[in-house]
Amino acid sequence: MRPSFAVFMIAATLASESWAQSALFPRGIDAVPLKLSPSLSSGLVLDGAELERAHSWLLQAVVDVNVGVLSLRFGNEPLGELIPLRTDVHIMGAYQPHSRVELAADLSVTVFQRNDFQRLETEGFPQASPAIAGLGAPRLQGRFQILRQSEIPIVGLAAILEVRIPVGDQASFLSDRGFVIAPRVAIERELGPLRLLANVGWRLRTSSGQFMNLFVRHEFTLGGGAIVTLPESGTFRQNQLLAEANVATPAEAPFTSHLADALKTPLEIMIGARTVLGDHWRVQLSAGKGLGETGYGRETLRVSLSVGYLSIPPPDRDGDGIPDAVDGCPDDPEDKDGYQDEDGCPEYDRDGDGVRDEVDMCPDTPGPRELQGCPDRDGDQIPDISDKCPDEPGPPEYEGCPPPPEEEHVVLESERIKINNQILFEFGSDRIDRKSFKILDEVAQLLRAHPEVAPVLIEGHTDSVGSRPFNLDLSKRRAKSVERYLITKGIAGTRLKSAGFGFDRPVVPNDSPLNRAKNRRTEFKLVDDSKPVTNP
Numbered sequence: 001m002r003p004s005f006a007v008f009m010i011a012a013t014l015a016s017e018s019w020a021q022s023a024l025f026p027r028g029i030d031a032v033p034l035k036l037s038p039s040l041s042s043g044l045v046l047d048g049a050e051l052e053r054a055h056s057w058l059l060q061a062v063v064d065v066n067v068g069v070l071s072l073r074f075g076n077e078p079l080g081e082l083i084p085l086r087t088d089v090h091i092m093g094a095y096q097p098h099s100r101v102e103l104a105a106d107l108s109v110t111v112f113q114r115n116d117f118q119r120l121e122t123e124g125f126p127q128a129s130p131a132i133a134g135l136g137a138p139r140l141q142g143r144f145q146i147l148r149q150s151e152i153p154i155v156g157l158a159a160i161l162e163v164r165i166p167v168g169d170q171a172s173f174l175s176d177r178g179f180v181i182a183p184r185v186a187i188e189r190e191l192g193p194l195r196l197l198a199n200v201g202w203r204l205r206t207s208s209g210q211f212m213n214l215f216v217r218h219e220f221t222l223g224g225g226a227i228v229t230l231p232e233s234g235t236f237r238q239n240q241l242l243a244e245a246n247v248a249t250p251a252e253a254p255f256t257s258h259l260a261d262a263l264k265t266p267l268e269i270m271i272g273a274r275t276v277l278g279d280h281w282r283v284q285l286s287a288g289k290g291l292g293e294t295g296y297g298r299e300t301l302r303v304s305l306s307v308g309y310l311s312i313p314p315p316d317r318d319g320d321g322i323p324d325a326v327d328g329c330p331d332d333p334e335d336k337d338g339y340q341d342e343d344g345c346p347e348y349d350r351d352g353d354g355v356r357d358e359v360d361m362c363p364d365t366p367g368p369r370e371l372q373g374c375p376d377r378d379g380d381q382i383p384d385i386s387d388k389c390p391d392e393p394g395p396p397e398y399e400g401c402p403p404p405p406e407e408e409h410v411v412l413e414s415e416r417i418k419i420n421n422q423i424l425f426e427f428g429s430d431r432i433d434r435k436s437f438k439i440l441d442e443v444a445q446l447l448r449a450h451p452e453v454a455p456v457l458i459e460g461h462t463d464s465v466g467s468r469p470f471n472l473d474l475s476k477r478r479a480k481s482v483e484r485y486l487i488t489k490g491i492a493g494t495r496l497k498s499a500g501f502g503f504d505r506p507v508v509p510n511d512s513p514l515n516r517a518k519n520r521r522t523e524f525k526l527v528d529d530s531k532p533v534t535n536p
Contacts (some may be wrong), residue, residue, distance in 0.1 A: 028170045028177025029209035029216050030137060031069040031083055033266050033297050034246050036062055036286075036304060038092035038104040039143060040312075043225045044270045044286050044304075045246045046197045049156035049188035051145045053313050054099045060282065060308025062090040068300030070173065071293075072119060078294070083173060085114040088136060092308075102143040108136030110174050134169035137176060149190055156188040160201070170209075176216075178207025184221060195227040203248060214296055215262045218251040238276040242286070245269045248297065266290070266297020272304075282310045320344060361385065361513070370427040370465065371513065379435065381424055386514040393435065395422045396517035410442040412450060417443060417524035422517070423482060430477035432485060440482065443524065444489035454495035457525040458482050463516035464503040475500030482522055497527070 034045050040058050042048040070083040089111050094104035110133055117129040140163045147157040162182040168175025184201020201221050209216040225244025232239060249255050250263040272286030284306045290298025314323035320333035327344030348356050353366035355373030362374040362385060374383035380393035380400055387400030394401040403409075403420045411418040423440065424433035432440070447453060460479035462471040479498035487493050508515040 026177075027173065027209065027211050028175075028207065029173055029211055029214065029296070030164075030168075030176050031173035031296065032064070032066050032086065032088065032299075033203075033216075033248060034268050035106070035108075035139065036064060036090065036092075036306070038090075038094050038106045038139070038141060039102060040094050040096065040310070043197050043227060043244050044242055044272050044284075044288075045268075046199050046223050046225050046244050047143060047158070047160050047184075047186045048195070048197055049145065049158040049186040050148065050190070050195075051100060051102055051143065051158070052096055053315070054096055056310075056312040057093070057095040058282070058308050058310050059093045060091075060306045062088075062092060062304060062306040064088045064090060064302070064304040066299045066302050068290075068294045069296070071295040073293075073295070080116060080119055081294075082117060082119065083113060083115050083130065085112070086110060087112045092306075100145040104141040104143070106139040106141075108138065108168070108174075110134050110136055110169075110172075113172065113174075128171070130172035131169055131174075134172050134174050136168040136174045137164040137166055137180070138168075139164050143186075149188065154189075156186075156190075158186040158188075160184050160186055160199075166207075173211075176205060176207070177209050178205050180205050182221070193229040195229075197223075197225045197227065197244065199223045199246075202251070213262050214264060216250075216264075216296070219248040219266075220251055220254050221246070221248045223247065235278055236275045237278070238274070238282075240274040242272040242274060243270070264296045264298075267292060268298065268302070270302070276310060280309050280311060282306075282308045284308075318344075368427050374513065379424075379433075380422070381427075381520070382517045383513045386512065386517075395420065396514055399514060400517075409439060410446050412446060412453065415526055417446065417453075417456065417526070419443065419524070422520070423522035425478055425481075428474070430474065430481045432481055440485055441489065444486050444491055447486070447491050447495065453526065455497050455527055456495060457527045458486075458496060458498040459523040459525060460498070460500040461505060461519060461521050461523070462503050463519045464506070464510035465516065468502055468504075471502035472500055472504075475502050479522065 149156040164180035203219040223246035230239040270288035274284040288302040318333040322344040324330040329345035357363040360373030367374040371383040382400040384390040389401035460475035483498040
Protein backbone atom coordinates (compact mmCIF):
# COMPACT_ATOMS: atom_id res chain seq x y z
CA MET A 1 0.00 0.00 0.00
CA ARG A 2 1.32 3.42 -0.90
CA PRO A 3 1.97 5.86 1.95
CA SER A 4 -0.84 8.39 2.27
CA PHE A 5 1.31 11.49 2.61
CA ALA A 6 4.95 12.45 2.61
CA VAL A 7 5.04 13.14 6.33
CA PHE A 8 4.32 9.49 7.09
CA MET A 9 7.43 8.51 5.18
CA ILE A 10 9.38 10.89 7.38
CA ALA A 11 7.76 9.51 10.48
CA ALA A 12 8.88 5.98 9.57
CA THR A 13 12.42 6.98 10.36
CA LEU A 14 11.60 7.91 13.96
CA ALA A 15 12.97 5.80 16.77
CA SER A 16 9.66 4.48 18.06
CA GLU A 17 6.02 4.41 17.02
CA SER A 18 4.80 6.13 20.23
CA TRP A 19 7.28 8.96 19.86
CA ALA A 20 6.25 9.33 16.22
CA GLN A 21 2.59 9.60 17.16
CA SER A 22 3.45 12.27 19.75
CA ALA A 23 5.46 14.28 17.22
CA LEU A 24 2.80 14.05 14.53
CA PHE A 25 -0.40 14.87 16.39
CA PRO A 26 0.05 17.38 19.26
CA ARG A 27 -1.98 20.14 17.51
CA GLY A 28 -2.17 23.57 19.29
CA ILE A 29 -2.63 25.44 16.00
CA ASP A 30 -5.31 27.99 15.13
CA ALA A 31 -6.37 26.95 11.63
CA VAL A 32 -7.46 30.55 10.81
CA PRO A 33 -4.36 32.58 11.67
CA LEU A 34 -5.24 35.80 9.80
CA LYS A 35 -7.82 37.61 11.94
CA LEU A 36 -10.04 40.54 11.06
CA SER A 37 -9.05 43.80 12.75
CA PRO A 38 -11.15 44.98 15.72
CA SER A 39 -9.88 48.55 15.38
CA LEU A 40 -11.68 51.69 14.31
CA SER A 41 -10.76 53.26 10.96
CA SER A 42 -8.80 50.20 9.87
CA GLY A 43 -8.85 47.81 6.93
CA LEU A 44 -10.10 44.23 6.94
CA VAL A 45 -7.15 42.44 8.50
CA LEU A 46 -4.85 45.46 8.34
CA ASP A 47 -4.77 48.09 11.08
CA GLY A 48 -4.72 51.76 10.16
CA ALA A 49 -2.22 54.32 11.44
CA GLU A 50 -4.69 57.19 11.82
CA LEU A 51 -6.94 57.21 14.89
CA GLU A 52 -10.30 58.86 15.44
CA ARG A 53 -11.14 61.53 18.01
CA ALA A 54 -10.91 60.77 21.73
CA HIS A 55 -13.79 58.73 23.20
CA SER A 56 -14.67 57.14 19.87
CA TRP A 57 -15.76 53.50 20.13
CA LEU A 58 -16.98 50.58 18.06
CA LEU A 59 -18.81 47.43 19.16
CA GLN A 60 -19.44 44.85 16.45
CA ALA A 61 -20.45 41.25 15.83
CA VAL A 62 -18.64 39.43 13.03
CA VAL A 63 -19.52 36.15 11.30
CA ASP A 64 -16.43 34.74 9.59
CA VAL A 65 -16.90 31.68 7.33
CA ASN A 66 -13.81 29.87 6.03
CA VAL A 67 -13.89 27.05 3.47
CA GLY A 68 -10.94 24.68 3.18
CA VAL A 69 -8.82 25.66 6.14
CA LEU A 70 -6.78 22.45 6.64
CA SER A 71 -5.88 20.21 3.71
CA LEU A 72 -4.47 16.71 3.34
CA ARG A 73 -1.92 16.12 0.58
CA PHE A 74 0.36 13.39 -0.70
CA GLY A 75 3.29 15.30 -2.08
CA ASN A 76 1.71 17.70 -4.56
CA GLU A 77 -1.42 15.60 -4.86
CA PRO A 78 -4.45 16.92 -2.86
CA LEU A 79 -6.28 14.15 -1.04
CA GLY A 80 -9.06 16.26 0.49
CA GLU A 81 -9.92 18.64 3.30
CA LEU A 82 -9.49 17.64 6.93
CA ILE A 83 -11.47 20.77 7.96
CA PRO A 84 -13.54 21.76 4.95
CA LEU A 85 -15.67 24.37 6.76
CA ARG A 86 -15.41 26.57 9.83
CA THR A 87 -17.74 29.35 10.99
CA ASP A 88 -16.55 31.73 13.71
CA VAL A 89 -18.45 34.46 15.50
CA HIS A 90 -16.44 37.35 16.93
CA ILE A 91 -17.59 39.97 19.39
CA MET A 92 -15.18 42.87 18.93
CA GLY A 93 -14.89 46.18 20.73
CA ALA A 94 -12.57 49.15 20.42
CA TYR A 95 -12.37 52.35 22.49
CA GLN A 96 -10.14 55.39 22.29
CA PRO A 97 -9.55 57.00 25.71
CA HIS A 98 -7.25 59.48 23.97
CA SER A 99 -6.94 60.73 20.43
CA ARG A 100 -3.65 58.80 20.13
CA VAL A 101 -4.54 55.65 22.09
CA GLU A 102 -6.91 52.80 21.25
CA LEU A 103 -7.74 49.67 23.26
CA ALA A 104 -9.46 46.77 21.52
CA ALA A 105 -10.57 43.21 22.26
CA ASP A 106 -11.95 40.23 20.36
CA LEU A 107 -13.84 37.28 21.84
CA SER A 108 -14.00 34.44 19.33
CA VAL A 109 -16.34 31.43 19.32
CA THR A 110 -16.47 28.74 16.64
CA VAL A 111 -20.13 27.95 16.22
CA PHE A 112 -19.72 25.24 13.58
CA GLN A 113 -16.75 23.26 12.32
CA ARG A 114 -17.04 20.33 9.94
CA ASN A 115 -14.17 17.85 9.70
CA ASP A 116 -13.20 14.77 7.72
CA PHE A 117 -10.82 13.08 10.15
CA GLN A 118 -12.33 9.75 9.04
CA ARG A 119 -9.91 10.05 6.15
CA LEU A 120 -6.99 9.75 8.59
CA GLU A 121 -8.48 6.61 10.11
CA THR A 122 -8.88 5.17 6.60
CA GLU A 123 -5.19 5.72 6.05
CA GLY A 124 -4.39 3.89 9.28
CA PHE A 125 -3.84 6.89 11.56
CA PRO A 126 -6.97 7.23 13.70
CA GLN A 127 -7.30 10.56 15.47
CA ALA A 128 -9.85 12.17 17.74
CA SER A 129 -11.95 14.49 15.62
CA PRO A 130 -12.00 18.22 16.37
CA ALA A 131 -15.01 19.55 18.21
CA ILE A 132 -17.91 20.92 16.20
CA ALA A 133 -17.91 24.14 18.26
CA GLY A 134 -15.76 25.72 20.91
CA LEU A 135 -14.05 28.79 22.31
CA GLY A 136 -11.27 30.45 20.37
CA ALA A 137 -8.32 32.45 21.67
CA PRO A 138 -9.38 35.90 22.97
CA ARG A 139 -7.36 38.80 21.57
CA LEU A 140 -6.32 42.02 23.30
CA GLN A 141 -4.87 44.85 21.26
CA GLY A 142 -3.47 48.29 21.90
CA ARG A 143 -2.71 50.91 19.27
CA PHE A 144 -0.70 54.10 19.79
CA GLN A 145 -0.44 56.78 17.15
CA ILE A 146 3.16 57.96 16.88
CA LEU A 147 2.74 60.36 13.99
CA ARG A 148 -0.23 61.95 12.26
CA GLN A 149 -0.05 62.76 8.60
CA SER A 150 -1.43 66.20 9.47
CA GLU A 151 1.64 66.84 11.64
CA ILE A 152 4.24 65.87 9.05
CA PRO A 153 2.54 65.54 5.65
CA ILE A 154 4.24 62.30 4.65
CA VAL A 155 2.65 59.33 6.41
CA GLY A 156 0.78 58.41 9.56
CA LEU A 157 2.54 55.97 11.86
CA ALA A 158 1.19 53.82 14.69
CA ALA A 159 2.57 51.09 16.96
CA ILE A 160 0.36 48.08 17.69
CA LEU A 161 0.64 45.25 20.19
CA GLU A 162 -1.68 42.27 19.94
CA VAL A 163 -1.82 39.39 22.42
CA ARG A 164 -3.75 36.15 21.85
CA ILE A 165 -4.55 34.26 25.06
CA PRO A 166 -4.41 30.43 24.76
CA VAL A 167 -7.63 29.53 26.56
CA GLY A 168 -9.45 28.20 23.48
CA ASP A 169 -9.80 24.60 22.31
CA GLN A 170 -6.26 23.75 21.21
CA ALA A 171 -7.08 20.17 20.20
CA SER A 172 -9.76 21.42 17.78
CA PHE A 173 -7.54 23.92 15.92
CA LEU A 174 -9.32 26.88 17.55
CA SER A 175 -6.37 28.26 19.53
CA ASP A 176 -2.59 28.26 19.64
CA ARG A 177 -0.91 26.27 22.38
CA GLY A 178 0.85 29.26 23.97
CA PHE A 179 0.52 33.01 24.01
CA VAL A 180 0.82 34.76 20.67
CA ILE A 181 2.45 38.18 20.97
CA ALA A 182 2.25 40.24 17.80
CA PRO A 183 3.94 43.65 17.77
CA ARG A 184 3.73 45.55 14.51
CA VAL A 185 3.86 48.97 12.91
CA ALA A 186 1.07 50.46 10.82
CA ILE A 187 1.88 52.97 8.09
CA GLU A 188 -0.76 55.02 6.32
CA ARG A 189 -0.81 57.57 3.52
CA GLU A 190 -3.95 59.48 2.57
CA LEU A 191 -4.33 60.83 -0.94
CA GLY A 192 -7.72 62.48 -1.21
CA PRO A 193 -10.35 59.71 -1.12
CA LEU A 194 -7.65 57.01 -1.23
CA ARG A 195 -5.97 55.58 1.88
CA LEU A 196 -2.95 53.31 1.51
CA LEU A 197 -2.21 50.97 4.43
CA ALA A 198 0.78 48.81 5.29
CA ASN A 199 1.53 46.65 8.36
CA VAL A 200 4.89 45.12 9.24
CA GLY A 201 5.61 43.05 12.33
CA TRP A 202 6.25 39.78 14.11
CA ARG A 203 4.02 37.07 15.48
CA LEU A 204 5.86 35.47 18.40
CA ARG A 205 4.63 32.27 20.09
CA THR A 206 5.59 31.07 23.55
CA SER A 207 4.87 27.47 22.48
CA SER A 208 5.06 25.85 19.07
CA GLY A 209 2.09 24.22 17.41
CA GLN A 210 2.40 21.03 15.35
CA PHE A 211 0.12 18.65 13.53
CA MET A 212 1.56 15.94 11.30
CA ASN A 213 4.17 17.71 9.20
CA LEU A 214 2.76 21.20 9.86
CA PHE A 215 4.95 23.20 12.25
CA VAL A 216 3.89 26.70 13.44
CA ARG A 217 6.02 28.99 15.55
CA HIS A 218 7.41 32.52 15.05
CA GLU A 219 6.31 34.39 11.95
CA PHE A 220 7.18 37.58 10.15
CA THR A 221 3.99 39.41 9.08
CA LEU A 222 3.49 41.80 6.22
CA GLY A 223 0.41 43.32 4.63
CA GLY A 224 -0.65 46.08 2.30
CA GLY A 225 -3.92 47.42 1.06
CA ALA A 226 -6.07 50.36 0.02
CA ILE A 227 -9.35 51.95 1.08
CA VAL A 228 -11.33 54.10 -1.34
CA THR A 229 -13.98 56.41 0.07
CA LEU A 230 -17.07 56.80 -2.13
CA PRO A 231 -19.66 59.61 -2.13
CA GLU A 232 -22.48 59.41 0.40
CA SER A 233 -25.91 58.36 -0.80
CA GLY A 234 -28.98 59.02 1.28
CA THR A 235 -28.69 57.17 4.57
CA PHE A 236 -25.52 55.39 3.42
CA ARG A 237 -22.53 57.30 4.77
CA GLN A 238 -18.78 56.69 4.95
CA ASN A 239 -19.04 54.33 1.99
CA GLN A 240 -15.77 52.51 1.34
CA LEU A 241 -14.29 49.82 -0.86
CA LEU A 242 -11.36 47.84 0.59
CA ALA A 243 -8.72 45.55 -0.86
CA GLU A 244 -5.66 44.06 0.78
CA ALA A 245 -3.15 41.22 0.84
CA ASN A 246 -1.62 39.70 3.98
CA VAL A 247 1.17 37.21 4.49
CA ALA A 248 2.73 35.55 7.54
CA THR A 249 5.96 33.73 6.74
CA PRO A 250 7.92 31.48 9.13
CA ALA A 251 10.87 33.19 10.77
CA GLU A 252 12.92 29.99 10.36
CA ALA A 253 12.59 30.05 6.56
CA PRO A 254 10.92 33.24 5.33
CA PHE A 255 9.63 33.38 1.78
CA THR A 256 11.30 30.16 0.75
CA SER A 257 10.18 26.73 -0.45
CA HIS A 258 12.75 25.00 1.75
CA LEU A 259 10.90 22.79 4.27
CA ALA A 260 7.64 23.98 2.69
CA ASP A 261 5.91 20.77 3.73
CA ALA A 262 6.47 21.69 7.38
CA LEU A 263 6.68 25.51 7.44
CA LYS A 264 3.70 27.06 5.72
CA THR A 265 3.30 30.68 4.65
CA PRO A 266 -0.27 31.90 5.15
CA LEU A 267 -1.08 34.19 2.22
CA GLU A 268 -4.45 35.75 1.57
CA ILE A 269 -6.11 38.44 -0.49
CA MET A 270 -9.39 40.09 0.52
CA ILE A 271 -11.84 42.62 -0.85
CA GLY A 272 -14.70 44.25 0.96
CA ALA A 273 -17.26 47.02 1.21
CA ARG A 274 -18.22 49.09 4.23
CA THR A 275 -20.91 51.64 4.98
CA VAL A 276 -22.48 53.44 7.91
CA LEU A 277 -26.26 53.51 8.03
CA GLY A 278 -27.47 56.77 9.49
CA ASP A 279 -25.07 58.01 12.12
CA HIS A 280 -23.97 54.85 13.94
CA TRP A 281 -24.70 51.45 12.38
CA ARG A 282 -21.69 50.13 10.48
CA VAL A 283 -22.02 47.18 8.10
CA GLN A 284 -19.08 45.45 6.43
CA LEU A 285 -19.01 42.58 3.95
CA SER A 286 -15.77 40.98 2.74
CA ALA A 287 -14.57 38.00 0.75
CA GLY A 288 -11.11 36.48 0.50
CA LYS A 289 -9.09 33.61 -0.79
CA GLY A 290 -5.74 32.09 -0.02
CA LEU A 291 -3.14 32.15 -2.77
CA GLY A 292 -1.25 29.07 -3.89
CA GLU A 293 -2.02 25.57 -2.70
CA THR A 294 -4.87 25.43 -0.23
CA GLY A 295 -4.25 24.60 3.42
CA TYR A 296 -3.14 26.33 6.59
CA GLY A 297 -3.64 30.09 6.16
CA ARG A 298 -4.65 29.66 2.49
CA GLU A 299 -8.33 28.91 2.61
CA THR A 300 -10.31 28.14 -0.52
CA LEU A 301 -12.84 30.86 0.27
CA ARG A 302 -13.47 33.25 3.09
CA VAL A 303 -16.63 35.35 3.58
CA SER A 304 -17.29 37.61 6.55
CA LEU A 305 -20.11 39.91 7.57
CA SER A 306 -19.97 42.37 10.43
CA VAL A 307 -22.59 44.66 11.97
CA GLY A 308 -21.49 47.18 14.55
CA TYR A 309 -22.45 50.32 16.43
CA LEU A 310 -20.02 53.16 15.84
CA SER A 311 -19.76 56.29 17.97
CA ILE A 312 -17.39 59.07 16.95
CA PRO A 313 -17.75 62.39 18.79
CA PRO A 314 -18.27 65.37 16.48
CA PRO A 315 -15.29 67.63 15.77
CA ASP A 316 -14.20 69.70 18.75
CA ARG A 317 -11.01 71.54 17.88
CA ASP A 318 -10.56 73.28 21.22
CA GLY A 319 -11.44 70.16 23.27
CA ASP A 320 -13.98 71.90 25.50
CA GLY A 321 -16.66 69.25 24.94
CA ILE A 322 -18.81 71.52 22.76
CA PRO A 323 -18.96 70.42 19.10
CA ASP A 324 -17.55 72.87 16.57
CA ALA A 325 -20.95 73.04 14.84
CA VAL A 326 -22.49 74.82 17.86
CA ASP A 327 -19.32 76.26 19.41
CA GLY A 328 -19.24 80.04 19.15
CA CYS A 329 -15.46 79.98 19.65
CA PRO A 330 -14.25 76.65 18.16
CA ASP A 331 -10.58 77.53 18.68
CA ASP A 332 -10.89 78.91 22.23
CA PRO A 333 -12.03 76.47 24.94
CA GLU A 334 -14.99 77.37 27.13
CA ASP A 335 -13.77 78.21 30.65
CA LYS A 336 -16.56 76.24 32.43
CA ASP A 337 -17.05 78.84 35.16
CA GLY A 338 -20.79 78.44 35.50
CA TYR A 339 -21.54 81.49 33.38
CA GLN A 340 -22.75 81.04 29.80
CA ASP A 341 -20.92 77.71 29.56
CA GLU A 342 -23.12 76.51 26.70
CA ASP A 343 -21.91 78.93 24.03
CA GLY A 344 -18.38 77.50 23.78
CA CYS A 345 -16.71 80.88 24.33
CA PRO A 346 -14.56 81.67 27.37
CA GLU A 347 -15.84 84.58 29.46
CA TYR A 348 -12.60 86.24 30.49
CA ASP A 349 -14.46 89.08 32.21
CA ARG A 350 -18.04 88.04 32.82
CA ASP A 351 -18.98 91.10 34.91
CA GLY A 352 -17.51 93.44 32.28
CA ASP A 353 -15.42 95.50 34.69
CA GLY A 354 -12.18 95.16 32.73
CA VAL A 355 -10.63 92.77 35.27
CA ARG A 356 -10.06 89.23 33.98
CA ASP A 357 -11.92 86.58 35.91
CA GLU A 358 -8.78 84.72 36.96
CA VAL A 359 -7.64 87.74 39.04
CA ASP A 360 -11.08 89.22 39.78
CA MET A 361 -11.95 88.61 43.43
CA CYS A 362 -15.58 89.47 42.60
CA PRO A 363 -16.00 88.02 39.07
CA ASP A 364 -19.80 88.41 39.07
CA THR A 365 -19.95 91.98 40.41
CA PRO A 366 -18.18 94.85 38.62
CA GLY A 367 -15.56 96.79 40.48
CA PRO A 368 -12.42 98.88 39.82
CA ARG A 369 -9.19 97.23 38.76
CA GLU A 370 -7.38 98.74 41.75
CA LEU A 371 -9.70 96.80 44.09
CA GLN A 372 -9.24 93.60 42.08
CA GLY A 373 -12.64 93.94 40.48
CA CYS A 374 -14.65 94.28 43.70
CA PRO A 375 -17.22 97.02 44.30
CA ASP A 376 -16.84 99.76 46.90
CA ARG A 377 -20.26 101.22 47.68
CA ASP A 378 -19.13 103.83 50.19
CA GLY A 379 -16.12 104.95 48.15
CA ASP A 380 -13.53 104.56 50.92
CA GLN A 381 -11.36 102.43 48.61
CA ILE A 382 -11.85 99.36 50.78
CA PRO A 383 -13.69 96.69 48.77
CA ASP A 384 -17.05 95.66 50.16
CA ILE A 385 -15.85 92.06 50.71
CA SER A 386 -13.33 93.41 53.27
CA ASP A 387 -15.31 96.42 54.50
CA LYS A 388 -17.17 95.91 57.79
CA CYS A 389 -19.19 99.05 57.07
CA PRO A 390 -19.66 98.92 53.27
CA ASP A 391 -22.24 101.73 53.29
CA GLU A 392 -20.27 104.16 55.53
CA PRO A 393 -16.78 105.37 54.59
CA GLY A 394 -14.03 104.76 57.06
CA PRO A 395 -10.25 104.26 57.23
CA PRO A 396 -8.65 100.82 56.96
CA GLU A 397 -7.45 101.08 60.57
CA TYR A 398 -11.13 100.72 61.54
CA GLU A 399 -11.76 98.08 58.82
CA GLY A 400 -13.75 100.54 56.74
CA CYS A 401 -15.96 101.84 59.56
CA PRO A 402 -16.09 105.53 60.65
CA PRO A 403 -13.78 106.50 63.54
CA PRO A 404 -15.43 106.95 66.94
CA PRO A 405 -17.05 110.41 67.12
CA GLU A 406 -15.07 111.37 70.21
CA GLU A 407 -11.74 110.81 68.49
CA GLU A 408 -9.96 113.91 67.16
CA HIS A 409 -9.45 113.87 63.42
CA VAL A 410 -6.02 115.59 63.45
CA VAL A 411 -3.57 115.36 66.36
CA LEU A 412 -0.15 116.96 66.73
CA GLU A 413 2.36 114.51 68.19
CA SER A 414 6.07 114.83 68.87
CA GLU A 415 7.19 113.28 65.58
CA ARG A 416 4.17 113.53 63.35
CA ILE A 417 0.76 114.92 62.64
CA LYS A 418 -1.58 112.00 63.15
CA ILE A 419 -4.77 111.81 61.07
CA ASN A 420 -7.58 109.38 61.82
CA ASN A 421 -8.65 108.95 58.20
CA GLN A 422 -7.11 108.11 54.87
CA ILE A 423 -6.23 110.66 52.23
CA LEU A 424 -7.98 109.29 49.15
CA PHE A 425 -7.00 109.80 45.52
CA GLU A 426 -8.66 108.83 42.31
CA PHE A 427 -7.48 105.37 41.27
CA GLY A 428 -4.14 105.42 39.47
CA SER A 429 -4.02 109.22 39.71
CA ASP A 430 -2.57 112.00 41.88
CA ARG A 431 -5.92 113.83 41.88
CA ILE A 432 -7.18 114.14 45.47
CA ASP A 433 -10.64 112.71 46.08
CA ARG A 434 -13.09 115.41 47.23
CA LYS A 435 -13.97 113.27 50.26
CA SER A 436 -10.47 113.99 51.63
CA PHE A 437 -10.69 117.79 51.41
CA LYS A 438 -12.17 118.04 54.91
CA ILE A 439 -9.33 116.15 56.63
CA LEU A 440 -6.70 118.15 54.71
CA ASP A 441 -8.42 121.39 55.68
CA GLU A 442 -8.08 120.34 59.32
CA VAL A 443 -4.35 119.62 58.78
CA ALA A 444 -3.96 123.15 57.33
CA GLN A 445 -5.86 124.60 60.27
CA LEU A 446 -3.53 122.84 62.73
CA LEU A 447 -0.44 124.14 60.91
CA ARG A 448 -1.78 127.70 60.97
CA ALA A 449 -2.39 127.34 64.70
CA HIS A 450 1.18 126.10 65.26
CA PRO A 451 3.53 128.20 63.12
CA GLU A 452 6.48 126.70 64.99
CA VAL A 453 5.83 123.29 63.43
CA ALA A 454 8.22 123.06 60.50
CA PRO A 455 9.31 121.48 58.35
CA VAL A 456 6.61 118.85 57.68
CA LEU A 457 7.50 115.99 55.35
CA ILE A 458 4.51 114.70 53.42
CA GLU A 459 5.15 111.03 52.61
CA GLY A 460 3.29 109.12 49.91
CA HIS A 461 3.01 105.31 50.07
CA THR A 462 1.27 102.77 47.82
CA ASP A 463 0.33 99.11 47.83
CA SER A 464 2.18 96.52 45.76
CA VAL A 465 -0.22 96.39 42.80
CA GLY A 466 1.77 97.41 39.71
CA SER A 467 5.45 97.87 39.03
CA ARG A 468 7.90 99.55 41.38
CA PRO A 469 8.75 102.43 39.00
CA PHE A 470 5.05 103.19 38.48
CA ASN A 471 4.31 103.16 42.22
CA LEU A 472 7.33 105.28 43.09
CA ASP A 473 6.28 107.92 40.59
CA LEU A 474 2.64 107.78 41.71
CA SER A 475 3.54 108.14 45.39
CA LYS A 476 5.76 111.16 44.67
CA ARG A 477 3.04 112.87 42.65
CA ARG A 478 0.41 112.22 45.29
CA ALA A 479 2.61 113.63 48.06
CA LYS A 480 3.27 116.68 45.88
CA SER A 481 -0.48 117.12 45.30
CA VAL A 482 -1.08 117.21 49.07
CA GLU A 483 1.73 119.72 49.44
CA ARG A 484 0.20 121.97 46.77
CA TYR A 485 -3.25 121.70 48.37
CA LEU A 486 -1.92 122.86 51.77
CA ILE A 487 -0.14 125.78 50.13
CA THR A 488 -3.47 126.86 48.59
CA LYS A 489 -4.84 126.87 52.14
CA GLY A 490 -2.25 129.45 53.26
CA ILE A 491 0.58 127.19 54.45
CA ALA A 492 3.98 128.55 53.43
CA GLY A 493 5.80 126.30 51.01
CA THR A 494 8.98 126.67 53.07
CA ARG A 495 7.31 124.72 55.86
CA LEU A 496 6.51 121.74 53.60
CA LYS A 497 8.48 119.00 51.89
CA SER A 498 7.22 115.94 50.00
CA ALA A 499 8.60 112.50 49.10
CA GLY A 500 7.24 109.26 47.66
CA PHE A 501 8.33 105.75 48.64
CA GLY A 502 6.09 103.53 46.50
CA PHE A 503 5.59 100.16 48.17
CA ASP A 504 9.05 100.03 49.74
CA ARG A 505 7.78 100.79 53.29
CA PRO A 506 4.62 98.76 53.92
CA VAL A 507 3.12 98.79 57.41
CA VAL A 508 1.54 95.36 56.88
CA PRO A 509 2.01 92.62 54.24
CA ASN A 510 0.24 93.28 50.94
CA ASP A 511 -1.67 90.00 51.20
CA SER A 512 -5.30 91.11 51.41
CA PRO A 513 -7.51 93.95 50.14
CA LEU A 514 -7.71 95.44 53.65
CA ASN A 515 -3.94 95.34 54.16
CA ARG A 516 -3.33 96.88 50.77
CA ALA A 517 -5.68 99.69 51.77
CA LYS A 518 -3.61 100.24 54.93
CA ASN A 519 -0.45 100.55 52.85
CA ARG A 520 -2.03 103.17 50.55
CA ARG A 521 -1.46 106.07 52.91
CA THR A 522 -0.25 109.64 53.29
CA GLU A 523 1.77 110.50 56.38
CA PHE A 524 2.86 113.84 57.85
CA LYS A 525 6.28 113.59 59.57
CA LEU A 526 8.05 116.28 61.58
CA VAL A 527 11.67 116.23 60.43
CA ASP A 528 14.99 117.86 61.17
CA ASP A 529 15.45 120.74 58.76
CA SER A 530 19.19 120.14 58.67
CA LYS A 531 18.78 116.70 57.12
CA PRO A 532 17.97 116.58 53.44
CA VAL A 533 14.98 114.54 52.32
CA THR A 534 15.90 111.95 49.66
CA ASN A 535 13.41 110.18 47.45
CA PRO A 536 14.10 106.54 46.53
